[in-house]
Amino acid sequence: MSYRGSCHCRNIRWETPRLPDWFTRCTCSYCRKSAAIWGRTDLGTVRIVYETGRVIRYIHGDKTQAFISCEKCGCTTHWESLEHIEPRQMKLNFATADFKLPASIPVRLFDGAESWRYLD
Numbered sequence: 376m377s378y379r380g381s382c383h384c385r386n387i388r389w390e391t392p393r394l395p396d397w398f399t400r401c402t403c404s405y406c407r408k409s410a411a412i413w414g415r416t417d418l419g420t421v422r423i424v425y426e427t428g429r430v431i432r433y434i435h436g437d438k439t440q441a442f443i444s445c446e447k448c449g450c451t452t453h454w455e456s457l458e459h460i461e462p463r464q465m466k467l468n469f470a471t472a473d474f475k476l477p478a479s480i481p482v483r484l485f486d487g488a489e490s491w492r493y494l495d
């Protein structure tokens with residue numbers, strides 16, 4: 376069993392063997408505007424395919440992460456940490472999942488705009 380998602384035109388496709396314990400909505404400006412639903416995944420097991428390699432790597436602010444979006448359709452599929460810390464961090468945007476998100480997995484609100492804490 377694996378869980379799959381992609382950008383709208385399927386240029387960027389992802390696959391993960393398991394779902395996270397919770398999803399995260401973040402209050403930071405990028406996450407608000409992109410309406411992302413983040414989920415932590417293990418970089419060692421998640422598989423990402425770039426069909427054409429034409430992606431946008433958006434880096435801003437403190438330059439600790441890159442948001443990856445499709446150059447053609449614009450959907451943001453994931454972010455990758457740019458910090459040299461092991462294990463490398465990344466999160467998938469489960470708003471780009473090919474399946475309906477299970478209601479059994481909670482969606483938590485993270486205050487990335489200010490306190491850098493979960494608000495629950």
Ligand SMILES: [Zn+2]
Binds near residue numbers: 383385447448449
């Ligand atoms: Zn696309």
